[in-house]
Amino acid sequence: MSQSSLKRALAIASATAFACLPLFPSFITLTPASIPGISMLPHGVAIAMLAAMALLAAVAGALILCVPRVEQPMLRPLLLWLGSALLAAVLGFAPLYGVVFLAIFLLGIVWHVGINASYGERGGATIVFAGLLGAASLAFVVAITAVLLHRPAAIYAAQHGRAVGSFILPGELAGYVLVIVPIALAVASLSLHPWLRAVAAFAATSGVIALALSFSRTGWVAAGCSGIAYLLLVVRDRPRQRSIAIAIAAFTAVAVVLAFNAHHDPSENFTRLSIWRTALGIVRRFPLTGSGPFTFGTIYAHLRLPDGDAVAYHAHDLYLTVLAETGILGLSAMLAAWVRFGREWMRRFAEAGPRARILSGAIVAGLIGTLVQGIIDTSTLVLFGLWLPTMALALASARFGLGESP
Numbered sequence: 537m538s539q540s541s542l543k544r545a546l547a548i549a550s551a552t553a554f555a556c557l558p559l560f561p562s563f564i565t566l567t568p569a570s571i572p573g574i575s576m577l578p579h580g581v582a583i584a585m586l587a588a589m590a591l592l593a594a595v596a597g598a599l600i601l602c603v604p605r606v607e608q609p610m611l612r613p614l615l616l617w618l619g620s621a622l623l624a625a626v627l628g629f630a631p632l633y634g635v636v637f638l639a640i641f642l643l644g645i646v647w648h649v650g651i652n653a654s655y656g657e658r659g660g661a662t663i664v665f666a667g668l669l670g671a672a673s674l675a676f677v678v679a680i681t682a683v684l685l686h687r688p689a690a691i692y693a694a695q696h697g698r699a700v701g702s703f704i705l706p707g708e709l710a711g712y713v714l715v716i717v718p719i720a721l722a723v724a725s726l727s728l729h730p731w732l733r734a735v736a737a738f739a740a741t742s743g744v745i746a747l748a749l750s751f752s753r754t755g756w757v758a759a760g761c762s763g764i765a766y767l768l769l770v771v772r773d774r775p776r777q778r779s780i781a782i783a784i785a786a787f788t789a790v791a792v793v794l795a796f797n798a799h800h801d802p803s804e805n806f807t808r809l810s811i812w813r814t815a816l817g818i819v820r821r822f823p824l825t826g827s828g829p830f831t832f833g834t835i836y837a838h839l840r841l842p843d844g845d846a847v848a849y850h851a852h853d854l855y856l857t858v859l860a861e862t863g864i865l866g867l868s869a870m871l872a873a874w875v876r877f878g879r880e881w882m883r884r885f886a887e888a889g890p891r892a893r894i895l896s897g898a899i900v901a902g903l904i905g906t907l908v909q910g911i912i913d914t915s916t917l918v919l920f921g922l923w924l925p926t927m928a929l930a931l932a933s934a935r936f937g938l939g940e941s942p
Contacts, residue, residue, distance in 0.1 A: 542603050543657035549596040550651050550925070551667025553643075558675035558712065559585055560921045561704040566636050573704040574691045586639070593643045596650045606653050609880045610927060613873040614645050620869040621829055624862040628828015629835065637829040637920075644924035651925055655932035661939035664929070665723055666732060669739040672716045675701055676742035679709055683749050699749035703917065710755025711915040713747040714905035715922050716740075717759075718766050719929075722898035726891055726938050753792050754913040760788030762905030769897030808852045808912075810844035811836070815851035818860040826863035835860075854910030854919065877927050884934035892937035899930040 562577040563586055575582065618641050625634025654660045679701030686692045695706060703709040720740035727733045747755055763784045767777045817839050818827055827835045833849045840848070851857040859867045885896055903926055906918045 539603060540657060542599055543654045543660060544663070546596060546599040546603065546650050546654035547657060547660040547663040549592055549599065550647060550654060551663045552592060553589065553647050554664065554668040554925070555671040556585065556589065557668075557917075557921050558671060558678075558702050560640070561702065561708050561917050563636055563640060564704060564916065573700070574688075574694050575704055576688065576691070576702045586636075589643055590639070593646045596646050600646070600649055600653055603653050606656070608649055608652055609931070610648060610873065610877060611645070613869070613876045614648065614924065617866075617869040617873050618642065618645065620825075620866040621862055624825045624866055625829050627825045628861075629831050630828055633831055634829035640920045641924075644920055648924045648928040651928035652932055655928070656936045656939065658939065661933070661936065662727075662729065662732065665719070665727075665938075666735065669716070669720055669723065669732075669735050672712070672720070673735060673739045673742055675703075675712070676739065676746040678702065679746045680742065680749060698751045699746050701746075705915075706750040706752050707755065707909070707913045708915045708917040710747055710750050710752035710758070711906055711909055711913075711918040711922065713743045713750075714755065714758055714762055714909060715899075715902040715918075715926055717743040717747075718762060718898040718902040718905075719895075721766070722770070722895045723938070726895060728938075751795060752913075753795075754909050756788055756792055757912075758905040758909035760784050761908045762901050765904040766898060766901035769901055770894050807843070807845045810841045811848045811852055812856065814840050814844055814848070815853070815856045815860045819856075819863075822860075822863060824863045825865055826859065826861045829861050832857060832861055850914035852913060854914045857914045858919075877931075881930055881934060884931060888934045889937065892934055895937055896930050896934035899926060899933060902926065903930065 559577060559582075562575045562582040565575050565577075565579055565582050566586060577585070618638070621634065621641060622638055625631050625638060628634065651664065655664065679699045682688065682701055683692065683697065683699040686697075691700060698706040700706050700709055703712065717740050720736040720743065724733050724736035724740060727736065747759060764781045767781050767784075771777050771780070814836055815832070818832070818835050821827075821839075832851060833847065836844075836848045840846075851860055855867065855870075858870055862869075881896070881900060885893060885900075888896060903923070906915075906922060909915065910918070
């Protein structure tokens with residue numbers, strides 16, 4: 537095969553992983569940890585999906601070795617982050633809990649490297665965005681239809697009528713929307729392919745509806761922050777930026793206030809404070825390497841305060857969860873990876889052309905939304921399935937744009 541064919545095959549592998557992304561939350565059913573919800577996918581399907589992703593990662597890894605090397609500025613910090621998680625798993629209370637964590641993280645690294653290696657190939661970006669936005673459209677339709685039909689009834693009841701679809705929890709659906717919608721808006725305005733513009737427009741529209749029906753207060757606030765970031769990075773009309781940013785902030789605040797307890801258990805407003813205090817107690821006991829990946833729920837059961845929930849699967853704060861489970865070393869490795877990404881992206885963004893700036897800025901706006909969401913919520917989908925490949929999209933798009941000839 538020619539180098540061009542190998543790179544296109546690698547792009548197809550990346551697009552396939554993006555297409556399967558809405559099913560990734562079901563992987564939590566493969567861990568010994570308790571499941572914080574109900575999965576649409578049977579246990580056997582989740583096992584088959586993980587095996588398929590492992591095979592896809594192996595194929596992608598082989599393709600990466602066969603194509604010419606490209607700049608991979610994030611490889612070293614991501615491997616350092618993986619190493620800190622491995623150390624936390626080995627020294628933690630339940631090393632087997634971390635097996636799925638480490639496997640999916642490694643898949644994410646291969647995915648990231650594969651996007652960087654194939655994005656610049658002719659048609660590579662189109663393949664990737666078609667897989668990403670096509671699957672997102674289907675996932676949003678499933679989530680919207682399920683909540684409108686009250687089916688499956690067990691999931692509808694467990695989530696108090698909130699849209700969730702295949703994402704186990706509404707917060708994970710919200711995190712997915714935060715990344716997809718800004719990308720879809722940019723692709724809908726930039727692509728030269730009418731069919732891709734149509735898919736992107738549908739993904740953006742259905743994503744906003746799905747986010748609204750998720751009743752995720754944290755997701756709504758994060759979406760407002762993401763929208764403001766989108767304006768600052770993409771829209772060049774300064775007076776327009778200011779007025780629209782104020783409108784977004786006001787609309788978000790009103791929506792959250794009016795629907796603050798809609799489809800929520802009001803007790804959640806107070807028990808999270810207790811969960812945070814318990815999480816800090818875990819950090820004090822295991823500061824360096826944490827209690828181990830996916831062990832928060834187990835340790836919480838022994839340390840929870842009298843006013844806390846009987847069960848907590850995470851700290852309701854992504855950074856506090858990472859600190860509790862992987863310690864100072866794990867959190868430091870995560871922050872170092874983000875700092876490296878930020879520096880490299882700003883360098884490329886400053887050198888990018890106008891169209892590349894719009895696309896790359898939109899992708900980063902979505903990432904900013906997930907960073908805000910992480911302050912008050914924990915989404916394993918964001919951590920495992922969105923951050924690493926989306927970082928690669930942001931870096932590659934700043935250099936190549938949509939890869940379409942004008």
